[in-house]
Amino acid sequence: MIVHFEPASEEGIASVVRSAAAERVTLAIVGGGTRSGLGNPVRADRTLSTRRLAGIVAYHPAEMTMSALAGTPLAEVEAALAANGQMLSFEPMDHRPIFGTTGEPTIGGVFAANVSGPRRYVAGAARDNLLGVRFVNGRGELIKAGGRVMKNVTGLDLVKLMAGSYGTLGILTEVTFKVLPVPPAAATVVVSGLNDAEAAAVMAEAMAQPVEVSGAAHLPESVRGRFIDGALPEGAATVLRLEGLAASVEMRAEKLVAALSRFGSRSQLDAGQAKALWAEIRNVKPYADGTARPLWRVSVAPSAGHQLVAALRLQTGVDAFYDWQGGLVWLRMEAEAEAELVRRYVGALGGGHATLVRADGEARARAPAFEPQAPAVAQLSERVRATLDPARIFNPGRLAAVA
Known part of the structure; x- marks a missing residue:
């Protein structure tokens, strides 16, 4: 005991x-x-x-x-x-x-x-x-x-x-x-019907505008219906949040909608829907499914997120959505964790961090949950840990000193 x-x-x-x-x-x-x-x-x-x-x-x-x-x-x-x-x-x-x-x-x-x-x-x-x-x-x-x-x-x-x-x-x-x-006002613009690559371009365009986007996510059709009780418009949803003073938010939302006029159908969520949506994106609602199916949190360059998902889909069953302008990819694997495959593709696309957030006990014991550190960094981490916890009594088994 x-x-x-x-x-x-x-x-x-x-x-x-x-x-x-x-x-x-x-x-x-x-x-x-x-x-x-x-x-x-x-x-x-x-x-x-x-x-x-x-x-x-x-x-x-x-x-x-x-x-x-x-x-x-x-x-x-x-x-x-x-x-x-x-x-x-x-x-x-x-x-x-x-x-x-x-x-x-x-x-x-x-x-x-x-x-x-x-x-x-x-x-x-x-x-x-x-x-x-x-x-x-x-x-x-x-x-x-x-x-x-x-x-x-x-x-x-x-x-x-x-x-x-x-x-x-x-x-x-x-x-x-x-x-x-707390920002006194907020608005969320939705661009509908884009594929993953198109959504990456739209989010990059939005971030380049002088409108101070504070949230940028893409919810493919496979997950769109699982957000805010299916109340998002039809088609994949690319969502962009603006925050600040009410008059400023309204003006910036108009500028953003105009700047994205050549892309898909555009709409705005009401305040209640928008607040609920961003909470559900934050808490990864589509994959709160009561299972232990492997779930990855992958941080890459925003332009590489959709490429990673496309490459993985050629090799294995995977579902995904994107946060942080596409730079944070939530990947749910349909079967095995595929740690070696995920990290190989992350490396091929310029590098990043892939964390196995959820899996069954066997998979968690078999693969490093945190991104393996470069040898020099790993050596420094071990020196720091040896100084702060010389007897290695804290959380044995954790394979990352700093994540």
């Missing part, structure tokens, strides 16, 4: 870590447990959760910053921000639908996994919004980023390093991050 710890303080977490290091036992680090299916399987002797280490420590709306303990539910953070007309600009994804998990996502988990959504390509990732961290390293020492010189990692940005480390370098106990005002 695996022993489960839920300390309610930083010192409690540090004490558990010190004991584990002394006894040479390993720890699986979890927050709300909503991303338990992400990455390679973690095989640990004990589980340590930050769930009870919760609460907003400081919030300064005028300065647009917040500090919260790592186990604070994301919903609590977002509610406090909404009460002041503010938001997390990077739109963190909720993984529960695709994994079929329960529980509450935590703010520490958001940053530990560097979770971002449709606005990421203009607002930055979670990592880019993180200002400071407190964490417990593998020796059971409490570290505040910037406040302590660490042997062998002097000069490295520990804040950025901890974001996306998936609990392999330390246990986040507190995060400080920036927030932004």
